[in-house]
Amino acid sequence: ENSRVIFSGIQPTGIPHLGNFLGALLNWVRLQNDAKANDKLLFSIVGWHALTLPQDPRMLSAARREMLAVLLAIGLDPNRSIIFFQEDNSHHAELAWVFNCMTPMGWLKRMTTWKSRLATSRNANDESEVDESLLNAGLFTYPVLQAADILLYKTTHVPVGEDQQQHIELCRDIADTFNRTYKGSTPFFVLPEYMITRTPRVLSLKDPTAKMSKSSPDQMSRILLTDPPDLIKAKIRRAVTDSIVGVTYDPQGRPGAANLLTILAACTGEDITDVAARYHDKGHGHLKDDVTEAVEEMLREPRREFERIKGEKEYLASIAVIGATKARELSEVTMAQVRSTLGL
Ligand code: ADP
Numbered sequence: 001e002n003s004r005v006i007f008s009g010i011q012p013t014g015i016p017h018l019g020n021f022l023g024a025l026l027n028w029v030r031l032q033n034d035a036k037a038n039d040k041l042l043f044s045i046v047g048w049h050a051l052t053l054p055q056d057p058r059m060l061s062a063a064r065r066e067m068l069a070v071l072l073a074i075g076l077d078p079n080r081s082i083i084f085f086q087e088d089n090s091h092h093a094e095l096a097w098v099f100n101c102m103t104p105m106g107w108l109k110r111m112t113t114w115k116s117r118l119a120t121s122r123n124a125n126d127e128s129e130v131d132e133s134l135l136n137a138g139l140f141t142y143p144v145l146q147a148a149d150i151l152l153y154k155t156t157h158v159p160v161g162e163d164q165q166q167h168i169e170l171c172r173d174i175a176d177t178f179n180r181t182y183k184g185s186t187p188f189f190v191l192p193e194y195m196i197t198r199t200p201r202v203l204s205l206k207d208p209t210a211k212m213s214k215s216s217p218d219q220m221s222r223i224l225l226t227d228p229p230d231l232i233k234a235k236i237r238r239a240v241t242d243s244i245v246g247v248t249y250d251p252q253g254r255p256g257a258a259n260l261l262t263i264l265a266a267c268t269g270e271d272i273t274d275v276a277a278r279y280h281d282k283g284h285g286h287l288k289d290d291v292t293e294a295v296e297e298m299l300r301e302p303r304r305e306f307e308r309i310k311g312e313k314e315y316l317a318s319i320a321v322i323g324a325t326k327a328r329e330l331s332e333v334t335m336a337q338v339r340s341t342l343g344l
């Protein structure tokens, strides 16, 4: 079997929450630990993507360093994965420009993500409230930058959430357009595959009809990777459930309890129906105690590691240099080929 190139990215926009962890980051660690010797893995902290919404420079700077510390704390290993800041490798911007010049506006207009991101950033209740003419061009062409992130390393596999599937399809369309425009003896870009991952969708603890998200103003709606045990306990104790006696797994009718069962199953690695069966004649309080314990245990080591390395600025800077150097070595090959193909 051919070796794989796996790429994924995360924005430096604050400490990840339990949804980011169970839905994305934990999967990165698993992919790394299960990878074959000739697989390549790249995990990028994508600062240029973060700029598509307003950012305070000092907070962004701190958030970048924090995110690097988080990735190391959860078990990503710089000897096995290339961990780097996107903005340390200007090839991302260079290839994005090339792709911008090949991507029809119509394709970008069809993307649904910029509408919801714009709505969130303006605190609008509804996407239809958003005035499109206020949209910055970066937010609009964000998926093109994402395509460049991926194709720069001739990525074969992209592990991302369901919400990103549309962007991966666009990436494949862009790769295909490039391949057909500049026909060679072999296709220039490999069409990357979207890696479907069986990761859970974690819901808000305060409104279990919505996903757990960093954009909710209610701090109690999400558990952060670095929350101390007392805070984890308080947040889970106050999680919204219902007043029906006994616990059942019913995502439609009883989303609060279903969400707690989902979290517990994800922490213990069990099947959700097995977990649910154990709480059939128990109260929500009992379930919450066990969820608290499982979450605390799962986050204990990452939190300890994070506390240990978050202040180690020189160490973190050295890891970033190593990652950027390895990333540029790979992408320079692609960019040299792209420039000569284009006649530049
Ligand atoms: P947020 O919604 O908090 O802004 P992002 O959009 O930055 O999070 O998502 C980063 C990654 O985490 C993505 O891969 C996304 O699919 C995943 N993710 C975000 N929220 C959740 C959630 N509640 N449950 C599962 N995965 C999630």
Ligand code: NA
Pocket (backbone or CB within 6 Å): 213
């Ligand atoms: Na989001």
